[in-house]
Amino acid sequence: MKFMILIHSNPLSRETWSNFTREQQEAGIQYYAELTAELERSGELVVSHALADPAQGRRLPAKGQPAGGQSAGSQSADGPFAEVKEHLAGFILVDCADLDRAVRIAERVPESSLGLVEVRPAIDAADLVR
Numbered sequence: 001m002k003f004m005i006l007i008h009s010n011p012l013s014r015e016t017w018s019n020f021t022r023e024q025q026e027a028g029i030q031y032y033a034e035l036t037a038e039l040e041r042s043g044e045l046v047v048s049h050a051l052a053d054p055a056q057g058r059r060l061p062a063k064g065q066p067a068g069g070q071s072a073g074s075q076s077a078d079g080p081f082a083e084v085k086e087h088l089a090g091f092i093l094v095d096c097a098d099l100d101r102a103v104r105i106a107e108r109v110p111e112s113s114l115g116l117v118e119v120r121p122a123i124d125a126a127d128l129v130r
Contacts, residue, residue, distance in 0.1 A: 002046060002095045002122035003102035007111050009089035016114075028110065035108055039094060044105070046093040054087050086116070093122065 020028065039045035096102055099119065106112055106119045
């Protein structure tokens with residue numbers, strides 16, 4: 001069964017990372033590389049990616065609304081993104097035995113100690129049709 005491990009970022013996690021020394025940051029990146037390699041060897045890894053900062057992407061407005069998702073006549077927001085302090089920073093898609101195994105993998109993600117990791121079953125589109 002496939003599970004998406006969603007890795008979020010918030011001001012505390014970004015501050016923690018920025019306060020790391022270069023060596024600590026390199027060790028963090030190496031840790032992720034080792035986790036990825038281990039999941040590849042076990043055959044559980046489907047794909048894993050970090051995501052660029054939301055400012056480098058685009059959020060699509062609701063149909064009939066101007067960019068930024070604001071309704072006509074409302075005040076615009078800073079940038080085209082929802083005003084949230086937390087955002088999706090990366091993901092790991094695994095194919096493993098069950099939710100318990102996916103959670104055990106997710107617990108190894110460093111951001112889990114900050115409560116920033118979520119595990120959800122991935123559903124095939126065909127499963128949505130009843």
